Amino acid sequence: MFKAKLKAEVLKTILDAVATLVDEAKIHVTPEGLSLKAVDPAHVAMVDLSLGKKAFAEYKATDLDMGVDLDKLKDILKLAGSQDLIDIEYKEDAHKLVFKLGHITRRMSLVDTANMGDPKVPNLSLPNQVVVLASELQQGIKASEAVSDHIALVADGKAFELVAEGDTDQAHLRLEGSELIKIQAPQKSRSLFSLDYFSTMSKVVKATDAVTLNLGTDFPVKIEFDIADGNGHIIYLLAPRIESE
């Protein structure tokens, strides 16, 4: 059983977080909330998302898995304004999700989850941690996009840097001390990442929220932030571009 009511913008956040990586996702439903894990087909990035029942206006569920076609979900969301409330109910016998938005009822067939595996989350030990305001990060990415298709994330002692080096131009974001919410970087780390991925991930977080970056050298980055007013949480893992053997 799954019956819930939530604001369209919360659903949209989830969709934005996942749809850039995969076309279909398996949502794990429990009495306490939703969660999902998905790896993009190229195995470069992974999302691990959870949304507690407090993120919903109403929520009632038992344990079940739902396979969702994200393109279809996108179409449904286009029918609602961001503050609109959407009713969602799982019809087990018909294997459908029924959405009610205002006077519209929209039934959506679910995808068979039999062939959808549960991705294993790689076990990473990342020495450095930086907590930064999302708007700062988004500003740095904006500057970088005009310059290169990848960025280096560097953490060293008290400073965090985001560096984009093109053939001719450079962009550089440097934050240190109180410009950061928190930094713990006992040893210098540097990894390079695809901007295509990094930029879409960083767009999901609200500008006024904090983002936690866990970093190593030539290691994946773990990007964490809250969604839905602290009632949900997203973890991204992004594999690096290796600079040298």
Add this chain to the structure above:
Amino acid sequence: MLYRELAAFFERLEATPGRLGMTSILVELLGQAKPAEMTPVVRLLQGAVAPDWEGIEVGLAEKQILKALAMAQGSSTKSEETLTKLEALYHEKGDLGLAAEAVVGASKGKQASLFGASDLTVAAAFASIEALARTTGTGSQEAKQRLLSKLLLEASPLEARYLTRTIAGRLRLGVADMTFLDALAAWRIGRGVRSVTDMEDAERAEQEALRATLEKAYDFRSDLAIVATALATGGPDLVAKLGVAYGTPVRPMASERLKTLGEILTKMEGRVAMEYKYDGLRVQAHVSPAGVRLFSRRLEELTAQFPDVVADLAAHFRGRSLIVEGEAIALDANGRMRPFQDVSRRRGRKTDLDAAVKEIPITLFLFDCLADGSGPTMDLPFAERRARLAGLLGKGHDRIRLSAIEEVSDVAAMEAFFDKAVEEGAEGIMCKDPRAPYKAGSRGFAWIKFKTDYTEALVDTMDLVAVGAFYGRGRRAGWYGAVLMAAYDDEAGVWRSLCKLGTGFDDATLETLKPRFEPHVAPKRPAKVDSEMEPDVWFEPSVVMEVQAAELTLSPIHRAAWGLLKPGAGLAARFPRFTRWRDDKTATQATSVKEVVRLYETKG
């Protein structure tokens, strides 16, 4: 078995031109594959996910492959600049596989996978490629590109080379089907690979018996994977039990040719069954409760293109199971045969098929019966098979008829039949030995064709394979001016040059030569091509063209039958002229070097 290990075999196969050498490598490879891995191994060797006739192609577009390479090196797939650079790398290397190998092997700038390098198994590689080939619909190219990216991110450079080639639909290891069957036999017997001439009598007998069993099973099923799996799991006994299956194409029997009707009569020991040789499309029709399937002579499925023929067969043979062969012909309102082009216009059509069905209705002239409800009939003599066919057809049907046939025993009657055939619009006659069985997949003198152009002064037409091209000059600048043509040496599995073809093309054809050959361009002379002449562009042997030549002569340049008739000389076709495309033939179904030699010897 790991894909890495398979890739190492691929690399060795690629570097080995000789059939015996290839066989040895294949035997070693078979020794490392578990029975359950036979299907993926065979398919991957063939660069396919299913037998040809299933029509499932891998072929990911070049643009998407370049995007996957961009991703593998950690660049944006949206950057035109990156894609342009990768395209330049591809052209420099001459091959997408080598470009992928360079990208994955680069010491700087490489996208990592979240999961690190994988120990990709042959089964997993096959499953991924199969999933990729079967992905269709909107956004499928994008999805395929990401699947390839994943494989590349987790691959070694050599794996990347072969994964990319396979996914581009351009693996082309040049392992002939017959070479693979040789290897299967040698692997099973386990005494290594030697030429049969070097074997003791008993060994040779064992090798040849097993080889024949394997080939027969292959001729029935047209799928090496089924044969290899049967051998690996149940030995020769299981292979021998592989009979024909309704819905699975049988490899067609092919004909020889002779210059005169007199020679044909002698060859057939005085008794000949003659049929019209219709200038149509040879069709193998399977009817069973599971439905009707049609296959071309190169075993492509034609079912979708001929819904009218399918409906006619389904209605006429309702409730029965049979495999028959016939020639699909378009007849005009007066019942005269329309040219081959009219039928071939029906092929490959996806849109306005309904209009084509009305405009060009097809009549099927049946000439053989390979299986009826009681089972295979191929071992029966031809006369008996024809009788069964007539029985099956019963009163007949407007658009399903028997081909015209007559059994005679003198040349005068043959001539009369030939004249009548030509008069009614046939391109000649087929002479068949009434006592001979249907030898699937083989060419022999049990069937001999005799065509109108044989009676002219010119040498017969040959179906040759394009292996290279020369840029045109003057009026033909910017086009290909001539094509290097080769005959197929079916013993060595090599195409040997026979002539440079520059006449017979009208401007419209000349214009289309370059785009037509584009997908077959090779970076250097393919190992399976034997030619002293250096064209401007090399092709993988693939496209078959019908060529008419004035005569065959000894040549110090061309390599067909080199040293066979005279030391230091091969055969060349003089004054060759393009007559038509033979898209219905594969490169291995082209005129063989043996046939060319026979034409040379019988030219009188």
